[in-house]
Amino acid sequence: MTRRVTIADIAAAAGVSKGAVSYALNGRPGVSEATRTKILAIAAEMGFVPNRAARSLSVSSAQAVGIALRRSARTIGIEPYYMELISGIEATLSAGSFGLTLQIVGTVEEELEVYRRWWAERRVDGVLLCDIGTSDRRLDFIADLGLPAVAVGGPVEGARVPAVWHDDVEPCRDILEYLYTLGHRRVARVAGIPGLLHTAIRDQAYADTAAELDFETVTTIHSDYTGEQGAQITRRLLSSSKRPTAIVYDNDVMAVAGLGVAHELGLEIPEQLSVVAWDDSPLCRLTHPALTSLTRDIPAYGSKCAEVLLTLIGENKVSEPPSTESRTFSVQCRPAQLSPRGSTGLAQA
Amino acid sequence: MTRRVTIADIAAAAGVSKGAVSYALNGRPGVSEATRTKILAIAAEMGFVPNRAARSLSVSSAQAVGIALRRSARTIGIEPYYMELISGIEATLSAGSFGLTLQIVGTVEEELEVYRRWWAERRVDGVLLCDIGTSDRRLDFIADLGLPAVAVGGPVEGARVPAVWHDDVEPCRDILEYLYTLGHRRVARVAGIPGLLHTAIRDQAYADTAAELDFETVTTIHSDYTGEQGAQITRRLLSSSKRPTAIVYDNDVMAVAGLGVAHELGLEIPEQLSVVAWDDSPLCRLTHPALTSLTRDIPAYGSKCAEVLLTLIGENKVSEPPSTESRTFSVQCRPAQLSPRGSTGLAQA
DNA sequence: GAAGCACGCTGAACCGGTTCGCCGAAACCG
DNA sequence: CGGTTTCGGCGAACCGGTTCAGCGTGCTTC
Known part of the structure; x- marks a missing residue:
């Protein structure tokens, strides 16, 4: 010792x-x-x-940022998104010799409480907010607290917290145009959680694009992102009388589950059903056929978020009073690219 | 503000x-x-x-534990294991109002350096060691440092660091006996990384059990746990002249990939090939057919590890000099249970 | 050659808790 | 009734860094 x-x-x-x-x-x-x-x-x-504590005490900075995830223990593991995001965040943080403090919470109230505690304890110098909602209490809360923060997702209008995000409108358009070109006219979408901002944005984008092209139907069914619901909704969709010829999923876990259901029902992929996934994790290349999906570089996204947070922390250290309240900004990343693979094909006549 | x-x-x-x-x-x-x-x-x-820093400074404890993961940014997300483990750890820690500090590293050297820094900075009161190897430098390093630690995996012989683990021998036996009963005589196993302790333990267990029953072949091929290698090895196995009638995978990601390859080759599951996975994440229920797998409660496992670490930290706070050096111990958890699902069936004659 | 200045370094205060020695007052004792 | 114990609370030191006023020295400057 x-x-x-x-x-x-x-x-x-x-x-x-x-x-x-x-x-x-x-x-x-x-x-x-x-x-x-x-x-x-x-x-x-x-x-x-x-000694970190001694330095923190005199300099009053923790050299750490926090992230709170609001997911259940059982379902958080299956979603590759979070771990990829975290690993990107971590890369940037440790390059700047910052630590990452992680907490998993059950409810928004708990989450807010965690932020308040972190702030009061001075345990972190800033936080990253995940899963931004359409009207998100956390943004004002954090801004009132005066704790530097970055919203991982956006755009957030009237934001008092800067956001890092990528456009989802264009990819939605890409998908529908792609499917249209392949001859699909009945498309279903298994969407994510309704309250989330990006779900709402995609809802709108799909509706807009669908209105421009003459699809027969473009239906959207919301889910909770779990494989179980993905499977269940797919089963319902595929056993309806006028079943869709293509299904688009808002994440890859549900897409994999959907593919499983299609197999189970004896449907040939992509001959009888085209499947598109969002968030191209390695999972999409594991299945047969491999899933056509929207590719984003999640680790890079996490890195970018951390980077913005670090500059934010650096700034309000040098000049404490942020005179121009509207110092908040928005960083847009490269939108997701469609990666066609085996799970999509021409619609059957 | x-x-x-x-x-x-x-x-x-x-x-x-x-x-x-x-x-x-x-x-x-x-x-x-x-x-x-x-x-x-x-x-x-x-x-x-x-103020956490002030308290830490006088009391010299950080009220936080650390965990360093040695995986690449791209591959860590796909493995549900880590996030489930972390979420279990987190539950116990936050119940004891401890924080969790996470770092992702590339090499063992980096990892040791992180531990040394955490210790010197007093950033954490203890650490959890994942992916225990057959001869693991970290154990002695940590023990020399005098940093409380728990090995997540074991059993570790001659340990100076307590371990929390579950027996893998019995589950291996269960699998082979199960497959034997189903009539399988040519079994292949796509194993994990050779240097890992549990891989070695399973290697031995399979070999022992295989020797007791009169299998024709029980081959083991080591991999790196990724889906790509899982797929590649499966392809090789299934295109050999005397192909196995059952394949056992050391994790579920590879099993899913293997299932994909089997589909691709036009094999009927389970009629022409039985597939067994290890680590029953929700992933196993997403595929069609659902994967027979070895179920462990990973979040509970993580909780247990954190619990042991917390008592360890509590102990050496009250009585600094650990007179009896052999205070280390080993906690065994309930072994994995076989959950038969659709991916296994009778061997074809 | 005296005044002024920049530089290098010291000593002490400070951050916000914890802990310990000590003291005054009340209670208890023979 | 004097002496001892107990209790409640105070004040200061301490943890290990950072920061600032101040001081002595050597160099420039006129």
């Missing part, structure tokens, strides 16, 4: 004061080049790493 | 000293019942939450 080295140990070894050591280690003026290198050498030799 | 309330504010409001407030808030003797309730009331009213 090695002893931890403190700044005082280094000061004693170098024959200087604690203050000088602090200046030297942080690369600020106040010490000569000679003593700086000497101090750095001693610090390196003694294996000095600053 | 609300001001944070400090212990001094409360002291001033209650007309007592900081020390008294501290005693009152922490439920320790030193204040009368009357002033205690008064202080608590004021603290509650002012919405006091202690």
Whole structure:
């Protein structure tokens, strides 16, 4: 059990004061080049790493950001999205030597409470908000708290919190045009949770595009993103009298489940049914046929979100009073690209 | 932007000293019942939450545990295991008002460096070690550091770090006996990463059981757990002259991929091929047919690991010098249960 | 050669909790 | 009634960093 080295140990070894050591280690003026290198050498030799709590206390920053996920323990694992997002976030954070604090919560109330606690405890310097809703209480709450935050999703109108997002309208149009070109006229969509912002945006985008092209039907059924519901809804869709020739899913888990149901019902894919997934995780390439899907680079997206959050944290550290309240902004990422694979084909006559 | 309330504010409001407030808030003797309730009331009213850094500094504990995952950004999402584990861990931690700090690393060296930094910074009070290897450098490293830790997996012999694990021998036996009963005589296994402890344990268990029953062949091919390798190996297995009638996969991602390949090759499941998966995530119920698999309660497992870690942290806080070096122990969980589903059936004559 | 200045460094205060020694008053004792 | 114990509470030190006022030295400047 090695002893931890403190700044005082280094000061004693170098024959200087604690203050000088602090200046030297942080690369600020106040010490000569000679003593700086000497101090750095001693610090390196003694294996000095600053005590995070002590630094946080004086500087009042935690060098950490938080993320709260609102999903049940059982269902969160199946969705590759979160882990990919987190891993992207993490890459950027650790590059900036920030830590990531994770908490899983059950309700919005719990989530707000977590933010309040994190803020009061000074456990984090900022947070990332996932699964942005159409009217999201968290945005105002966080803004009132004065805790730096980034909305992972958007665009958020009248935002007091910056958002990082990608356009979903164009991909929706792409899908429908693609399916139209393949001859599909009866299309169903198994959508995500209704309250979520991107679900609403896609709802609108599908409706708009459908109105422009002469589809017979473009129906949307909302779900909770789980495989069970995906399967159940698919079963219902496929056993209806005028069944769709193509089904679009709002995530890949439901698409895989839908594919399973189609197999179960003895439908040939893509001859009798085309399937399109959203969020192209490796899952889409595991099935047979492989799923046509909308590809986004989720880790890169997470990185971008973390990056924006870090600059935000950096900014309001240097100039505490954000005079221009409208410092919030919106960063748009490259929209998802359609990756056609084996699960889509010409509609049967 | 609300001001944070400090212990001094409360002291001033209650007309007592900081020390008294501290005693009152922490439920320790030193204040009368009357002033205690008064202080608590004021603290509650002012919405006091202690500054974590300040407390950490004096008490030298971070009220957080760390977990480092060694996987690439792209492949970590697909494996439901990690997120389920984390969510179980998280549940226990937040119940004890501990935080979870997550970091994703690329190499063992990086991982060790992270542990050293966490320890030196006092950022965490303990860590959870995932993916235990057959000879794992991390165990000694952590023990030397004196950082409380729990190995998520085992059993680890000669351990200086307690382990939480479940027996894999019995489930392996269960699988082989089950397949034998169904008439399978040529069984292949697509195993996980060779260096991992549980892979080695399963290797041995399969070999032992195979020796007891008169299988024609029980072959094992190691992989990296990814769907791509799962698919590739399956393709190779199924196109060999004497192809197996049953394939067992060491995780569910590969099993799904294998199922896809079987479909692609036009094999009827389970008539022409039986498929068994390990780690029964919801993924196994998404496919058609649903995958027979070995069910473990991963979130519960994570909770147990966190629980053991927390008691460990609690213990070495009260009595710093662990006189009996062999305080390490091993907690065994309920082994995985075989859940037969549609992907397994009688072997064809 | 005195005044002024920049530089290098020290010592102490400070962040916000915890903890310990100590003291005054009340209670208890023979 | 004096002496001891107990209790409630105070004040200060401490954890390990950061930051700032101030001070001595050496150099420039006129």
